[in-house]
Amino acid sequence: MSKRENVTADILKQTIAILKAEGSSGVTMRQVANKTGITLSNLQYYFPDRTKLFQAMCEFFFRQCEKTILSELSTINVNDRASTNGFIKKLLEMLIVDGINDYDHSIFRELWALMLRDKELAETVHRFYRNYANWLVQLISQFTPCPEKVVSLLIPYADGYEIMGADLPLERNAIVEMLSEIISQMTRKK
């Protein structure tokens, strides 16, 4: 890896850490430089302005996210690829989590707000979601005849559940059970 790649990776990691800890208004050029252990001028050499830093951070974050998702899903494939129900159950256990237990979730919340006023950022986020959806459709298509339906149900639900799942009248277990039933019914019927 070149110097440039190393330093920029360091910068972007620290940027994400600050975004998580202090929110978007906490991400100042000076804060990022300090946390990275470089000078402000040096940071500005790599990222001339704040907007470029944010855009780069966003792309870096999603690349990292994709890795995380892939490695998490590889856990499933080993054990439960045999039965459809087993696979779906594992998938649900993975997707339906409280935001408090999800390290990346705070970053998503920040991006959902930031993308409202930054079209380039918005496009990056939407591109991630489209990739994620397509990729999950492919994965699931071995287990159900209607992968698009399952994915269109699960992804939005998982995002919403991270936000306010703790305030629902049903416990997580009951919800996972419910979704599991819904999906197996979909799979049988079609």
Place this chain on the structure above:
Amino acid sequence: MSKRENVTADILKQTIAILKAEGSSGVTMRQVANKTGITLSNLQYYFPDRTKLFQAMCEFFFRQCEKTILSELSTINVNDRASTNGFIKKLLEMLIVDGINDYDHSIFRELWALMLRDKELAETVHRFYRNYANWLVQLISQFTPCPEKVVSLLIPYADGYEIMGADLPLERNAIVEMLSEIISQMTRKK
């Protein structure tokens, strides 16, 4: 209404408008004062610091939200309270919308981010969701034997759909149809 109530209501409306237009970092004491047409000092007389302004805005916003939801739902009750399917379909049409078409949705995104670092704000948001869920359970209980399941499915899904529904493999119509089927199946089976 007393002077105080009038002025504070004006202030909070403008605060929300700025939050929507420019995000949380755009909400400065001076901006709010200007938009409201009062001086900075006068604003600080009503809200001594930024934190108090945010907390008050959040509560004001949710009060306003509850009114909106109630008036929207009163639209349904007149026509379609007769058939369960009709009611559910109308409810879905109302809940499953793209965030871009929902005026309040930007504010929610800001609050989801802000509440990560403000416990008081977080409690206010969670209280809103709990109220909303309880209230929707009550409303739906006339139409289904398992209102908790329906609500636990719909609220998180609606929030998630506003965020990334546009990136799903299925069109909105197909999704509304799918959810409608899921709910009527729930209602029949139990």
Place this chain on the structure above:
DNA sequence: TGCTTTATAGGTCATTTGACCTATTTTTGT
């Protein structure tokens, strides 16, 4: 009417911040 409370106005101050600018120093390629 006069007195007290409420409301409004103007100003100051230390800090923070992003964007520049101009040296040096280090690395790279020849």
Place this chain on the structure above:
DNA sequence: ACAAAAATAGGTCAAATGACCTATAAAGCA
């Protein structure tokens, strides 16, 4: 080894911001 490019450092500046402070003006009330 040396010229060119890449990287790092230090400093400046104007603008914005939250928090205060003090002085009027308006309203409410005795």
